Amino acid sequence: MILKIDARGQRCPWPAIRLARALREAHPQIEIMADDPAAERELTAVATAAGATITRQSSQFSQIFHVAGPGVVNISFTSNG
Structure with missing residues (x-):
């Protein structure tokens, strides 16, 4: 099942924090919609650190990132709250 x-x-950093949390919870498929111009760079960094793959699909109003693969996220990418 895909986590959206x-x-x-x-x-x-909120989109990246949310992605890191989802990866830490071991969701194998994640779709994240983001419209911050910095999102692509930050989401790619989090996915790469977790050993996951990330692809981008653009729409008129936002970007959709598909993240797949198991991985362990460096705890420093996520908050404890």
Whole structure:
């Protein structure tokens, strides 16, 4: 099952934090929508650190990132709250 995260309207680092949390919870397939221009760079960094693959699909109003693969996220990418 694909976990869908709507991070539109959230500025980085929040989309990256939400992705890191989902990866830490071992969701194998994640789709995250984001509209912050910095999202691609930050989401790619989190996915790469977790050993996951990430692909981007653009739409008129936001970008959709598909993240797949198991991985362990460096705990420093996520908050404890």
